[in-house]
Amino acid sequence: MLFNSFEFFFFLSIIFVAYWFIAHERIKLQNILLLIASYVFYGWWDWRFLSLIALSTITDFIVGHKIYNSDQKQVRKKWLWVSIFFNLGLLGFFKYYNFFIESWIDIFTSIGYELKSTWTLQVILPVGISFYTFQTLSYSIDIYRNKLKPTADFVAFAAFVSFFPQLVAGPIERATNLVPQFLKERKFTYQAFSYGIKLMIWGFFLKLVVADRAAIYVDAVYGNIENHDGLSFIAATVLFAFQIYGDFAGYSLIAIGTSKLFGFDLMTNFRRPYFAASVSEFWTRWHISLSTWFRDYLYIPLGGNRAKKPRWLFNLFITFLISGLWHGANWTFVVWGALNGAYLILEVLIFKKNRKGVLNVLLTFVLINFSWVFFRANSVSDAFYMIKKIVTVPGRLYIGSGDDIAASIYATLAIAILLMVEFKKEYFDNVFSISKHKFEWVRLMGYAVLVYMILYFGVFDKSQFIYFQF
Amino acid sequence: MIKREFKLSLVKIGKFIVVFLIADFLLGTMSKQLFFNQETGKYARSTHAIKKSEDNVLIFGSSHAHRHYVPEVFEKELNKTCYNVGAEGQQLLYHLALQQMIFKRIKPKLIILNIDEGFLYSSKEAYDRLGDLHPYYEEYKDELRPILGLQSKLIDFKLFFKSYQTNSTIVHALRYHLSPQIDYKGYRPLFGKVALTNKSKMLKVNRREIDSNFVTALERFIDSAKKNDVDLVFVTSPKFDPIDNSENESFKKIMNIAVNENVTVMDFFNSKQFLNQNDLFHDPSHLNDDGAKLFSKAVANKIRNLK
Numbered sequence: 001m002l003f004n005s006f007e008f009f010f011f012l013s014i015i016f017v018a019y020w021f022i023a024h025e026r027i028k029l030q031n032i033l034l035l036i037a038s039y040v041f042y043g044w045w046d047w048r049f050l051s052l053i054a055l056s057t058i059t060d061f062i063v064g065h066k067i068y069n070s071d072q073k074q075v076r077k078k079w080l081w082v083s084i085f086f087n088l089g090l091l092g093f094f095k096y097y098n099f100f101i102e103s104w105i106d107i108f109t110s111i112g113y114e115l116k117s118t119w120t121l122q123v124i125l126p127v128g129i130s131f132y133t134f135q136t137l138s139y140s141i142d143i144y145r146n147k148l149k150p151t152a153d154f155v156a157f158a159a160f161v162s163f164f165p166q167l168v169a170g171p172i173e174r175a176t177n178l179v180p181q182f183l184k185e186r187k188f189t190y191q192a193f194s195y196g197i198k199l200m201i202w203g204f205f206l207k208l209v210v211a212d213r214a215a216i217y218v219d220a221v222y223g224n225i226e227n228h229d230g231l232s233f234i235a236a237t238v239l240f241a242f243q244i245y246g247d248f249a250g251y252s253l254i255a256i257g258t259s260k261l262f263g264f265d266l267m268t269n270f271r272r273p274y275f276a277a278s279v280s281e282f283w284t285r286w287h288i289s290l291s292t293w294f295r296d297y298l299y300i301p302l303g304g305n306r307a308k309k310p311r312w313l314f315n316l317f318i319t320f321l322i323s324g325l326w327h328g329a330n331w332t333f334v335v336w337g338a339l340n341g342a343y344l345i346l347e348v349l350i351f352k353k354n355r356k357g358v359l360n361v362l363l364t365f366v367l368i369n370f371s372w373v374f375f376r377a378n379s380v381s382d383a384f385y386m387i388k389k390i391v392t393v394p395g396r397l398y399i400g401s402g403d404d405i406a407a408s409i410y411a412t413l414a415i416a417i418l419l420m421v422e423f424k425k426e427y428f429d430n431v432f433s434i435s436k437h438k439f440e441w442v443r444l445m446g447y448a449v450l451v452y453m454i455l456y457f458g459v460f461d462k463s464q465f466i467y468f469q470f
Numbered sequence: 471m472i473k474r475e476f477k478l479s480l481v482k483i484g485k486f487i488v489v490f491l492i493a494d495f496l497l498g499t500m501s502k503q504l505f506f507n508q509e510t511g512k513y514a515r516s517t518h519a520i521k522k523s524e525d526n527v528l529i530f531g532s533s534h535a536h537r538h539y540v541p542e543v544f545e546k547e548l549n550k551t552c553y554n555v556g557a558e559g560q561q562l563l564y565h566l567a568l569q570q571m572i573f574k575r576i577k578p579k580l581i582i583l584n585i586d587e588g589f590l591y592s593s594k595e596a597y598d599r600l601g602d603l604h605p606y607y608e609e610y611k612d613e614l615r616p617i618l619g620l621q622s623k624l625i626d627f628k629l630f631f632k633s634y635q636t637n638s639t640i641v642h643a644l645r646y647h648l649s650p651q652i653d654y655k656g657y658r659p660l661f662g663k664v665a666l667t668n669k670s671k672m673l674k675v676n677r678r679e680i681d682s683n684f685v686t687a688l689e690r691f692i693d694s695a696k697k698n699d700v701d702l703v704f705v706t707s708p709k710f711d712p713i714d715n716s717e718n719e720s721f722k723k724i725m726n727i728a729v730n731e732n733v734t735v736m737d738f739f740n741s742k743q744f745l746n747q748n749d750l751f752h753d754p755s756h757l758n759d760d761g762a763k764l765f766s767k768a769v770a771n772k773i774r775n776l777k
Binding site: 006007020188189190193194407410440445451452455456457 | 486490497628634637640641645
């Protein structure tokens, strides 16, 4: 089920009423309701893959207890490896199996040996597998590190793994933050309810107006690169920067807002990333739940920045390389990750102190956009073709044909609104705010107009969220 | 305490809904006014056909209809008034919807449906582009519900909001208000010639799945014409390159339906009069103005000879 569908609107209304009016003040019943709702939400897409979530849940529930109940380091470690192998095994098979087989065949082909591709399988990538496997892994690892006690409440744990607002595209919650929330009573407050709705409205604006409008131009250019030149590639890449931001930050806000309706607090996932003055700062603002996951469970265990400089730089690079691969089984994502790793290494080597100022913000935006070319291109060779054309053949700027022209105009207007809102939030947070205005009618009108804009300018029934494929 | 919070939330939500509905009504009414006051552009042409046209001959179809049929030629040759309601990028579901809305007001004497060979093949765009019908829903619910219902089961709920009815039409309306798009009774000519290549290639349509909704739409289109006593002719437009439809399931099915329903078909695919005549084509798939006039005359002559 998609957030941007009317089915979700009805689903959410039913669950909300049942949760607060039927299961009210009965934590166990509320958790059962959330668990069923989450499985229905996921099963709406493909019920067969519910078994994977169930398996992952059972495995980590058992592993958590086994780790916690043992005093022997070797035994604890053994059980931790069970969780790691199981979760990464699922991910590896469903997401990377064909990619590695095909890459292996390509390597042999490039050195003159023709291998027949009989090993590749028709594997469907289960939606959200990258997210929930990382979330359950964090549970086992945190118990291993004595940061968390395993819960004895299986239903609460299962609801944590499959919690529908963030099941398929994050934020990737830490067990230390989310599991305890399933074990305590949730209180309904007007403040949380209102804030949740506001976050959802803004999330829908980002998704339906910013991202989906930009996508029309981006797809027209990236899907047909032979017929476009450098200027169009630049325009499409800048629009893609906002498309992916609107898409993913929009999803995160809807997820966080939805969770608030049920009394849960999820972590912030995006903090105005395009106002970052360096690439390292960008990564403290972009997909924060994943960046911090990799920081805590990969980068720091590798030695982080406490090792000698060459090792530190290696740690940085390898973390981003793997982060790139996490995003998709394609060399474009690997190059994208490597490029971001290289940016960070260069920043460590060249700049001694934190950078600030408009020029640095612009430079960072350009660097990030350069990396987006690889992220969005259909292949690495397509990305190089586009970069070559950007440098050598600026050509004519494609402005779209037919309805595409209108889509580009709507996207540009929506991005302008987004930038104004974020600029104000970044630099003048206390100056003026519609959402905090003293007059209620101003607040109501502000949000009514925003909802009107979503319905009037939004793209409906046409698109999934980009991050579903990861 | 909790009850108070619920009550407060309900009151606030209630206030918000009222404010939103007022905003939706006021702004939505303005955008609908803007929409229906368009004088040129694709929406203006559809609106004209639905609400104003009194013409005897109506031409339906996609860009091939829109760019290939010159009403002036038909009027001269058939001595009947004619309007071209071809809509670029649209397919059978849209044409059926348009036909149903037009039939609510008038019954033309003749309808020409320009057939694209892949009309019955599944197409996501065919559903996505039904959004162009949303502004008409309030007035033509009975005609449009079965068609828009294929796109979404919640169509009545969605189109309750005026904002959604005119979703993303403002730029189109303003654009053609500032810079009118000239048409000649719905026909817009293309100019220029297609580049000549050394070798003519045989076109083949890739096999795709047949969409049963499109088959039903075509059958309903024929059935409605019959019930309203409107003559119906299927025409295929010429292409620059030869086309092989022997394995084209969509085209074969359309032809079967036409034979079973006794609908006259005028097949101009591979017509020697047009094949590889670069003077007559704007691009390999579309005739230029000269080609369109010649083609219109050929179709009109055939229709006249039917009598």
